[in-house]
Amino acid sequence: MTVFVAGVHGAGKTFVTKPACQRLGLVHATASQLIKEERGQATWDGAKVVSDVEQNQAALISAAKRILESGATLVIDGHFVLRRAPRNHERLSVDVFRALDCSSVLLIHSPVLVLLERLQARQDMSWSEAELTEFSKAEDAHGAEVAKALGIPLKILDSPSAQEVEAWLERFSKSARAPR
Structure with a gap:
């Protein structure tokens, strides 16, 4: 099972998710980490402008499948929307999240001025305040669409x-493993 943790760049996804996963014994990885390991390179720059979107998502899926084959619960932090260029955002296909075997989504919000x-x-x-606001709205909307x-x-x-993330992950992972 995969829990997908999403949010805008700088929302604190890794900061709050990684220690929670360590305490719960869940496998944590960032999408960018898995892509970079699978492809042997980063295909984005310091401004989070992404190239090779399709190849990156194929690499992410491949890396996640290897982890999931062990029976582990995988917590990936990443995005529903990618930045092709400043103010040019691309929604990822629902099929990516289906292939990742996502069983739930946790969307982390932070105030735009904090993100900036x-x-x-x-x-x-x-990033401008306006672009972060736009990106955040797109991330929220597409996250809801994917979950639905x-x-x-x-x-x-x-x-x-x-601690809040840990409590949510613990509750969700217990309910997801409960017999139906």
């Missing part, structure tokens, strides 16, 4: 702590 500050601290000055199309739960947490 975090990105600038990473030396990424390419796959018939899986969607949970939204606003600026959660690692």
Whole structure:
């Protein structure tokens, strides 16, 4: 089973998800980490502009399938929408999330001004407040569309702590493994 944790760049996905997964014994990976390992290279730049979208998603699916074959619960943090260029955003196909065997979605929100500050601290000055707002709305809308199309739960947490994420992951993983 795969839990997909989404949110805008700088929302804190890895920051809150990785320690929660470590405590629960779940496998955590970022989508970019899995793609980079599978392809042997990064195909995006410091401004999060992505090239080779289709090949990246095929690499992500391949890497995830190898992890899932072990019977592990995989928690991937990534995006529903990618940045092709500033103010040019591309929604990923629902089929990507189906192939990842997503069983639930956790969408992490952070205030736009916090996102902007975090990105600038990473030396990424390419985002405007307006683009982050637009990207966040697209991520939310497409996340809801994917969850609905796959018939899986969607949970939204606003600026959660690692403990809040851990509690949600623990509740969800227990209910997902319960006999039906």
